[in-house]
Amino acid sequence: MNSRYIDHVTNKSVLENLPGSPPTLKEALDESTSSWGRDQLRACRVIVTKSEETLLPAIRENQEAFQNTRKISADMPSCGDALAGFYSDYPAALRNLTSLIHREIPGTLESEHAYVRQDIVNGRFWSLLDRFRVTSPKTLTYAAAPVEESPGGLGSSPPIMGLNEPAPFSHVASSPSIGPHASLVIPGLNDNDDNGVNNVNNNAFDADDNPGPQHLPHTPRPQRWTTILNPPCYVPSSHPSSEPPVMTSPHSDFVPPREFSAVASATEDLTVSLISEFIRQTLLWAPPQHGARCPDPVVDFDVQRRNLTTHLPGSNVSFGCFDDGGLYVHQFGHLGVGRTPLEAKRALGTVVEGKPKFDDSWLGQVVGELLAARFCPGDNRSTVFIIVAAQTYLRFFSASTTPEYIDQIVANAADSSSPFDECLRIAGTCWFNLQDKHDRVHALRNLSGIVTLTKEWIK
16 A cells, blocks of 8 residues: 555545555554554554545534534624624624734734734734744854855755754645645755755745745744754855865864854744644634633643553553643543643655645554543543644544444454454544634634534533
């Protein structure tokens, strides 16, 4: 099977006709979910029924959850009587949701403080989002002598990657598009100079030519610096004077000025901060928690990253997983019930024909965290959710953990000869780019639906 699991294994027939025999649960699951892949997906009998939806099917099929999603719209400031009537009792919710959907701060401000002064509620979200809007990577050179630019400027110089740091995308093709309204534009990553270094044409990200929020630039990694001492890093030029100075000092501590450079790029922590802030504002102002005083149970966001070891009951099968926080139910002082984990990555991964592909290893990690959430003590949900994020993008997955499936996977883990013909049905949305207002609406709707279903389950 050359294609990715998420695109190929879409029904039970395809799963059962895959070549070779799947490993047993004991053989496949007895390790961390960060090492899961196709073998674990087959052992758990995973099928991906949908993967490019704008709204999770579980939300669409629930009347209350679906009705709540319809109260969130891109044209909320000029909404009809139904929306106006609903929000008439919650003017703060309408005002702050509108601010979260439509950017009301013109331009790019210089500090988080300035954003918060402009918008005390959502200012931090806009500040974090604009951390990803830098038009080109900025190389800091600690030197007395200036580094000369080539005639094309820094935009035509090769980017300086950190030592042992992988490129954010392993493959890029032309005309990329990601979500229903957003596109991924990363030109030049396949263009090599004479030294084999990827040459990014940063002019493609010029703010005057491409002001729209749908473009994803090569992003900086603030406050995480990689010092490059060898080989020397410099901006090439046709002028001989621009060549790097020769190290002539015998002293081991001597470093030529042009060899001491640093470059910033986006980190996973920055993604977690951005998505966390977006989720927090959603929980405050979007239905069904749009009131100033929301009664128990309240769905809240836990910033604490959780390291779990999950044991399948009645067997010696166990696996570990690590998430980046998540939603949980707060009820009568109890925390952590009904968790919807957040799984963040530094980059979207492989891009083929302009579209990011969800690799088997990432899907395996998602399935492992979904099962870990379902097997938490006191959790008997028939549908569990997970939020997946990378840079300014996020998508949602759900798993149908029916009682029949849970009973069979537990029995088969204890005895591999026990019947196991039920499937774990996974559904997912497409990628939503938080830089696009229409994609923000889709993300808000999915979060609203997850909160509604979680509150309904706990009652």
